[in-house]
Amino acid sequence: MPKPGRLFGLGVGPGDPELITLKALRLLQAAPVVAYHAAKGKKGNALAIVERYLDEKQLLVPLIYPVTTEILPAHMNYDAIVSDFYGEITGLLRTHLDAGTDVAVIAEGDPFFYGSFMYIHDRLAEDYETEVVPGVCSILGGAAVLGAPLVYRNQTLTVLSGVLSAQDLKTRLAATEAAAIMKLGKNLAKVRGVIDDLGLLDRALYVERATMEAQRIIPLAEVDPESSPYFSLILVPGEKWAGSAG
Numbered sequence: 079m080p081k082p083g084r085l086f087g088l089g090v091g092p093g094d095p096e097l098i099t100l101k102a103l104r105l106l107q108a109a110p111v112v113a114y115h116a117a118k119g120k121k122g123n124a125l126a127i128v129e130r131y132l133d134e135k136q137l138l139v140p141l142i143y144p145v146t147t148e149i150l151p152a153h154m155n156y157d158a159i160v161s162d163f164y165g166e167i168t169g170l171l172r173t174h175l176d177a178g179t180d181v182a183v184i185a186e187g188d189p190f191f192y193g194s195f196m197y198i199h200d201r202l203a204e205d206y207e208t209e210v211v212p213g214v215c216s217i218l219g220g221a222a223v224l225g226a227p228l229v230y231r232n233q234t235l236t237v238l239s240g241v242l243s244a245q246d247l248k249t250r251l252a253a254t255e256a257a258a259i260m261k262l263g264k265n266l267a268k269v270r271g272v273i274d275d276l277g278l279l280d281r282a283l284y285v286e287r288a289t290m291e292a293q294r295i296i297p298l299a300e301v302d303p304e305s306s307p308y309f310s311l312i313l314v315p316g317e318k319w320a321g322s323a324g
Contacts (some may be wrong), residue, residue, distance in 0.1 A: 080176075080177060080178030081178055082175050082176060082178060082205075082206050082207070083111075083174060083175040083176075083177070083178050083179040083180045083181055083206070084175075084180045084181075084206065084207045084208070084209065085171070085175060085180075085181055085183070085198075085199075085202055085203070085206045085207070085208045085209075086105050086109060086180065086181065086182040086183065086208070086209050086210075086211065087182075087183050087185060087189035087190075087193075087195040087198070087199060087208070087209070087210040087211065088102040088105060088106055088182050088183070088184050088185065088189070088211050088213070089102060089185050089187060089188040089189050089193070089210075089211055089212050089213020089214070089215075090102060090106075090124055090127045090128050090184050090185065090186060090187075090213055091127060091186070091187065091213050091214040091219070091289070092186065092187050092213075092214055092215065092216045092218075092219030092220075092288055092289045092290070093123065093127060093186070093219065093287060093288065093289040093290030093291075093293070094127075094219070094289040094290070095127050095128065095130060095131075097213075097214045097219065097289060098127070098128065098131075098213070099211065099212075099213065099214075101211050102211045102213060103131060105182060105209075105211060106128060106131060106132075106182055106184065107131060107132070107133065108180070109136065109180050109181065109182035110135075110136060110137060110179050110180055110181075111136070111137045111139055111174050111179055111180065111181045111182070112128075112132065112136050112137070112138055112139065112181075112182050112183075112184060113138075113139040113140075113141055113167075113171060113181060113182070113183045113184070114138070114139070114140060114141065114183070114184050115141045115142075115143060115185075115194045116140050116141070116142055116143070117142070117143055118142050118143070122140070123186045123290075123309070124184040124185055124186045125138070125184065127184075127186065128184055139170065139171075139174075139181075141167045141170075141183075141194075143163065144159050144160070144162075144163050160197075164197045164198065164201060165201075167198070168198055168201045168202055171183075171198065171202065172202070172205075175202070175206050183195050183198055185213065186213075186216075187213055187214070187215040187216050187219075188212050188213045188214070188215045189210050189211075189212070189213065190210065190212075191215045192260065192261075195210075216260070216288055216309070216311060217237065217258045217260075217311065217313070219288040219289040220258075220285045220288040220311050220313055221313060221315075222288075222289070223285060223288050223289060223293060223295065224283045224285055224288075224295065224313060226283055226313055226315045227315060227316075227318075228256055228258070228313065228315050228316065229255070229256045229315075229316045230316050230317075230318065230319035231319050233255040233256055233316035233317075234254050234255050234256065235254070235255075235256045235257065235258065235316070236250055236251075236253075236254035236256070236257045236258075237257070237258050237259075237260065238250055238251070238257055238258070238259045238260070239259075239260060239261045240259055240260060240261045240262045240263070240265035240266070240268070240269045241261050241265060244268050244271065244272050247259075247268075247269060247272045248272045248275065248276065251272060251273070251276055251278070251314070252276060255316045255317070256313075256314060256315055256316035257312075257313070257314040258311060258312070258313050258314075259311060259312040259313075259314075260311050261308070262306050262307075262308070262310045262311065262312065263306055263307060263308045263310070264303075264306075266301060266303040266306040266310075267303035269312060270298060270299075270301070270303070270312075273298070273312070273314070278314055279298065279299060281314050281315065281317075282298050282312050282313070282314050283295075283298070283312065283313045283314075283315070284296055284297070284298040284301055284310065284311075284312050285310065285311060285313075286306070286307055286309065286310040287307065287309050287310070288311070290309075298312065
């Protein structure tokens, strides 16, 4: 039996191909097999970020999501569908690893920050030598392009999912000094309403596809809730510290 291959989870950054780390790039280019998540009929953001760095000799393995939203018809069980999906794709990755072939799974942003790789890691890391390379996450990419320092001195930053109920969002936002809200899309109207209710609309900043070619920065009050993409986020930076003014 050959020695099992190694599993790599590579964070490739939020969109700009130059934001991949040197370590992730080195391991990416050395991997015989590169796996990537994508929706059916689409390339996937992670692959779009790194494809310029790949060699034609590398085997690309698409991991096609069965669903791309957590809100499904009543007769469909999201957790069961996704669990079956990860069972299937980890079985596929095992065939390469058991054959002695290294596999790099690329992840937009960071593998362990809302990253799909974490579910692969949960299933395979105990059985194979595994290394995870962190990446620039979308929150930091968004802060950079917005020119928005997130937290000063001892302020607390809270990361929230837009999927939360309006009441949960209001409670958590009211209790923190700075926030990043992800997973917007169809949740945008609800999230914006909460921000407005808390009197934070003037501080809140919105960006779509931060650092990508299709990046768009719009005042939050002007965003059309029906067209807000999944890859958008809202930042509510901490109030500027007086000492930072010099």
